[in-house]
Amino acid sequence: MKNYKNTIKKSVLALFVLISASLFIGCSDDDDPPAPVNEEEVITTMNITLATTGATAITLQSQDLDGDGPNAPTISVSGDLTANTTYTGTIELLNETESPAENITTEVKAEADEHQFLFVSTGAISQTGYADQDGNGNPIGIDFTLVTADAGSATLQVVLRHEPKKPNDGTLADAGGETDITQTFSLTVQ
Amino acid sequence: MKKFAFMLFLLSIVGKGFAQNCESILLGQVVDFHDNTPLDGATILITGTPLTTITKPDGKFRFEGICNGVLELEIFHPDCKSQFITITMEGDTFKKVSLEHHLEELQEVKVVGDLVKKETNSASEQTLNLNTIERFSGKSIGDALREIAGVSSLNTGSNIVKPSIHGLNGSRVLILNDGVRMQDMEWGEEHAPNIDINGSGSISVIKGAAALQYGGDAIGGVIVVSPQKTVKTDSLFGKTLLNAMTNGRGGNISSELSKSYESGWFANGQASFKRLGDREAPDYILSNTGVQEIGIKLNLGKQLFDWGWKANYSFFDAELAILRASHIGNVDDLIRSINSGQPEVIDPFTYDIDAPRQEVTHHIASLNVYKRFQGLGKWNVQYDFQNNRRFEYDVRVGDDRNTASIDLELTTHTFATDFKWDANSKYTLTTGLLARFQDNFANPATGVRRLIPDYEKFDFGGFLIAEFNLNESFILDAGLRYDFNRIDAQKFYLESRWEERGYDTEFQSLVIDDLGTQLLTNPKFDYHNVSGTVGFQYEPDNSTNFRLNYALAQRAPNPSELFSDGLHHSAARIELGDLRISSETSHKFSLSQSKDFDNWGYSVEPYVNYISDFILLEPTGVEFTIRGAFPVWSYRQTNARLIGVDVMGYTNLHSNWKTRHSFSLVKGSDVTEKQALIQIPPVSFRNTLTYMRPQWNDFEIGLENRYAFRQNEFPPNVMVFSPEQQQEVVLAINTPPKAYHLLALNAKMAFAVFGNSTLTTSVSAENLLNTNYRAYLNRQRYFADDLGRNISLQLKLNY
Numbered sequence: 001m002k003n004y005k006n007t008i009k010k011s012v013l014a015l016f017v018l019i020s021a022s023l024f025i026g027c028s029d030d031d032d033p034p035a036p037v038n039e040e041e042v043i044t045t046m047n048i049t050l051a052t053t054g055a056t057a058i059t060l061q062s063q064d065l066d067g068d069g070p071n072a073p074t075i076s077v078s079g080d081l082t083a084n085t086t087y088t089g090t091i092e093l094l095n096e097t098e099s100p101a102e103n104i105t106t107e108v109k110a111e112a113d114e115h116q117f118l119f120v121s122t123g124a125i126s127q128t129g130y131a132d133q134d135g136n137g138n139p140i141g142i143d144f145t146l147v148t149a150d151a152g153s154a155t156l157q158v159v160l161r162h163e164p165k166k167p168n169d170g171t172l173a174d175a176g177g178e179t180d181i182t183q184t185f186s187l188t189v190q
Numbered sequence: 191m192k193k194f195a196f197m198l199f200l201l202s203i204v205g206k207g208f209a210q211n212c213e214s215i216l217l218g219q220v221v222d223f224h225d226n227t228p229l230d231g232a233t234i235l236i237t238g239t240p241l242t243t244i245t246k247p248d249g250k251f252r253f254e255g256i257c258n259g260v261l262e263l264e265i266f267h268p269d270c271k272s273q274f275i276t277i278t279m280e281g282d283t284f285k286k287v288s289l290e291h292h293l294e295e296l297q298e299v300k301v302v303g304d305l306v307k308k309e310t311n312s313a314s315e316q317t318l319n320l321n322t323i324e325r326f327s328g329k330s331i332g333d334a335l336r337e338i339a340g341v342s343s344l345n346t347g348s349n350i351v352k353p354s355i356h357g358l359n360g361s362r363v364l365i366l367n368d369g370v371r372m373q374d375m376e377w378g379e380e381h382a383p384n385i386d387i388n389g390s391g392s393i394s395v396i397k398g399a400a401a402l403q404y405g406g407d408a409i410g411g412v413i414v415v416s417p418q419k420t421v422k423t424d425s426l427f428g429k430t431l432l433n434a435m436t437n438g439r440g441g442n443i444s445s446e447l448s449k450s451y452e453s454g455w456f457a458n459g460q461a462s463f464k465r466l467g468d469r470e471a472p473d474y475i476l477s478n479t480g481v482q483e484i485g486i487k488l489n490l491g492k493q494l495f496d497w498g499w500k501a502n503y504s505f506f507d508a509e510l511a512i513l514r515a516s517h518i519g520n521v522d523d524l525i526r527s528i529n530s531g532q533p534e535v536i537d538p539f540t541y542d543i544d545a546p547r548q549e550v551t552h553h554i555a556s557l558n559v560y561k562r563f564q565g566l567g568k569w570n571v572q573y574d575f576q577n578n579r580r581f582e583y584d585v586r587v588g589d590d591r592n593t594a595s596i597d598l599e600l601t602t603h604t605f606a607t608d609f610k611w612d613a614n615s616k617y618t619l620t621t622g623l624l625a626r627f628q629d630n631f632a633n634p635a636t637g638v639r640r641l642i643p644d645y646e647k648f649d650f651g652g653f654l655i656a657e658f659n660l661n662e663s664f665i666l667d668a669g670l671r672y673d674f675n676r677i678d679a680q681k682f683y684l685e686s687r688w689e690e691r692g693y694d695t696e697f698q699s700l701v702i703d704d705l706g707t708q709l710l711t712n713p714k715f716d717y718h719n720v721s722g723t724v725g726f727q728y729e730p731d732n733s734t735n736f737r738l739n740y741a742l743a744q745r746a747p748n749p750s751e752l753f754s755d756g757l758h759h760s761a762a763r764i765e766l767g768d769l770r771i772s773s774e775t776s777h778k779f780s781l782s783q784s785k786d787f788d789n790w791g792y793s794v795e796p797y798v799n800y801i802s803d804f805i806l807l808e809p810t811g812v813e814f815t816i817r818g819a820f821p822v823w824s825y826r827q828t829n830a831r832l833i834g835v836d837v838m839g840y841t842n843l844h845s846n847w848k849t850r851h852s853f854s855l856v857k858g859s860d861v862t863e864k865q866a867l868i869q870i871p872p873v874s875f876r877n878t879l880t881y882m883r884p885q886w887n888d889f890e891i892g893l894e895n896r897y898a899f900r901q902n903e904f905p906p907n908v909m910v911f912s913p914e915q916q917q918e919v920v921l922a923i924n925t926p927p928k929a930y931h932l933l934a935l936n937a938k939m940a941f942a943v944f945g946n947s948t949l950t951t952s953v954s955a956e957n958l959l960n961t962n963y964r965a966y967l968n969r970q971r972y973f974a975d976d977l978g979r980n981i982s983l984q985l986k987l988n989y
Contacts, residue, residue: 043816073816161519
């Protein structure tokens with residue numbers, strides 16, 4: 001019964017509020033503007049550094065500053081790889097919509113057992129391998145290795161999966177999960 | 191306890207023999223109002239004559255040598271209150287009389303005819319009665335509505351069931367809950383109506399926009415959910431329903447209690463609770479498909495003939511898990527899911543409701559007052575308040591794991607008044623006014639750019655409806671309505687999106703702040719909509735009914751059609767509204783013909799609906815982000831045409847056997863683009879065969895057969911570039927699944943317990959053969975099969 005009475009009271013009150021409010025509709029347009037949302041989890045940028053002794057490191061970058069906006073990511077590769085060389089790779093993920101840019105790599109590291117980078121290569125790349133492990137001894141891929149073959153052209157696809165099957169056989173199909181990042185780089189090996 | 195409105199079939203057949211004075215035969219049958227079981231031992235008396243008789247075990251009675259003309263019958267039954275009815279004898283006449291059999295509970299008798307007053311005279315209309323509603327007590331309102339020919343549903347899994355009438359859903363279907371128009375996020379495809387089916391006494395569906403008193407924008411139709419009617423007698427009664435089901439390993443309980451007084455006071459309360467764990471497809475667990483729902487309804491009021499008031503409060507809270515496998519990352523994940531034919535995630539059964547999930551809370555409070563003026567009519571005033579809070583949780587990482595991705599609060603105040611002149615028996619006129627204010631708040635704490643912005647909406651409407659009873663068999667109705675809608679939003683656009691949409695040339699004046707990468711805009715749009723209806727009903731005799739109706743309806747675009755902008759994570763698609771979208775206009779012609787013969791009957795309802803500037807959402811292409819490519823679904827306007835027919839039939843060839851049949855067909859085409867419309871339900875059949883044996887504790891067993899054809903008319907699929915495959919591939923997003931066939935079995939019996947109470951038990955099995963199938967109108971058809979076999983047990987106690 002209490003509920004009823006409250007409801008009735010509220011309703012009657014609200015009725016008066018409505019009637020009086022409707023008299024003022026149109027006069028009041030001074031609402032505070034809504035707060036903007038700057039997405040926190042967005043990964044705008046992936047920087048991959050491929051280093052080897054005795055040569056300048058090569059940087060591969062995919063940058064999409066408007067996030068889910070209509071603009072496609074811009075992709076840049078700083079130079080050519082050397083044939084028959086082993087490279088040490090490191091991946092850095094950034095959210096550049098914030099200033100200073102937020103480093104997302106640390107979040108991935110913190111939840112390493114739920115994430116994995118997968119590498120798919122074609123052409124003049126002979127193999128890729130993992131150089132790091134999560135708490136269960138499964139690969140993550142923030143640190144990896146890449147071995148080039150004889151000179152030629154190559155593609156390297158880098159995919160970050162969230163909640164993949166772990167361990168997996170290193171293929172996208174077996175890993176499953178959701179894709180947080182996927183980017184394919186066209187490379188030249190000489 | 192169902193003193194309440196029920197739709198009854200009144201079969202009154204005029205005999206073949208031509209009438210002669212005082213040689214006619216009056217045949218009749220007295221049945222229980224609740225379940226149509228014949229009543230044995232009822233006394234029938236023709237008032238003013240010595241003629242009297244008693245019904246046989248089959249409920250039938252017979253008088254011979256009756257004169258033509260008007261008679262009054264008095265009907266007694268030991269368990270029922272006496273009832274007077276008048277009938278017109280024209281030759282041999284058959285009369286079916288329904289008596290309220292549970293006198294102790296009810297103290298009232300319901301007889302005959304259209305117990306649920308039709309909402310319109312000329313439009314196609316159908317009602318679900320309390321029996322059907324109780325059968326679906328463990329399900330959703332959308333599931334129950336599919337019982338009506340021409341009504342299908344757009345599902346997201348099995349928890350989110352959006353009714354679709356004649357191929358149209360969402361904002362085009364207006365839902366009226368106990369006199370209050372539901373204001374929730376009806377625009378989203380994955381948003382179900384926030385109604386607990388257990389609180390309703392009857393549900394009517396008007397297939398079109400003809401019920402102008404409720405709104406002018408119901409291009410699809412109107413669903414009127416009515417509570418059980420109260421009567422002015424001293425009574426106290428209640429009901430408890432308990433459902434347990436195997437698929438989901440849970441069930442629900444619903445209880446209600448009503449008290450009414452001779453003085454007109456009444457109060458009733460109802461509460462229900464539902465809990466299910468993961469559902470199962472025939473071959474696997476549908477991981478994360480559990481549900482928890484709580485519904486509460488309270489009514490209090492005083493109803494007298496000349497005045498009355500009613501206060502109502504209802505609360506609905508639902509936590510709905512969304513199939514884990516349907517949460518995907520990008521277009522490659524979608525392609526993978528479509529091709530694999532099996533969900534990506536299959537975990538062991540659990541009751542947990544994890545992300546992705548929705549949590550919706552809906553409050554309604556309303557106050558209604560009426561006053562009748564002698565020799566004039568009835569005046570009605572209503573205020574209602576609604577608050578709808580929606581959280582949608584996605585699979586998120588890090589600190590945001592438990593933060594909702596969508597957090598909307600929609601508050602609505604509606605004030606409505608109408609006056610009905612019904613003093614003249616030749617015509618009634620109803621006129622009304624409406625004012626509504628709505629505020630939507632999109633919480634920025636989600637950390638996700640808002641899919642729907644903050645906005646305020648103002649609606650004003652006025653209508654006039656007239657109904658003319660030209661003669662006993664001919665009723666004409668007509669109506670006109672005007673609605674004004676203003677939407678005043680504050681929305682952030684990504685600068686890149688603003689330019690990509692071309693808004694920088696057309697709508698630059700809306701920009702009120704430039705934040706660098708984002709623009710704050712203040713779109714303010716006004717819409718003027720006119721709707722109207724005209725039609726007639728012709729009933730040459732009590733067994734034939736013919737209705738013809740034309741309805742014009744205009745609907746202003748909803749916030750999602752205007753403002754949607756962004757990645758819908760749970761659907762892995764980018765949805766884009768358009769500020770340029772204008773109102774859509776529908777012209778619908780519907781015809782309905784029904785005829786009842788001695789032991790069979792049919793009705794046929796063809797219709798055609800031309801909609802100019804029809805607003806639709808369809809896949810249009812793909813956009814690239816660092817996460818890969820996403821299908822883009824855009825709203826656009828086109829001219830559409832929907833043509834369809836609903837056919838229903840029944841037979842009562844034997845007193846123990848009855849059959850029912852229905853068939854629905856709708857064809858939707860985009861006239862401008864010369865292609866099929868998206869999401870049009872496939873052709874379907876439904877047949878039921880029922881065997882009844884009242885002597886065995888009201889034993890009843892029914893077999894239901896449903897067949898849905900494959901939808902062969904669908905818009906073309908889109909080509910997308912797959913980063914994984916490094917090539918253009920077909921995204922088979924529109925390809926419908928195969929046809930399917932489902933069987934269901936339902937058996938029930940009733941027992942008298944504790945003296946005055948009745949316990950009804952029923953057992954039912956859905957998808958009896960455990961068939962693997964996917965439905966075209968289920969948005970999760972890309973990811974998993976539909977539900978497998980479900981066996982449920984229902985106990986109902988009336989007291």
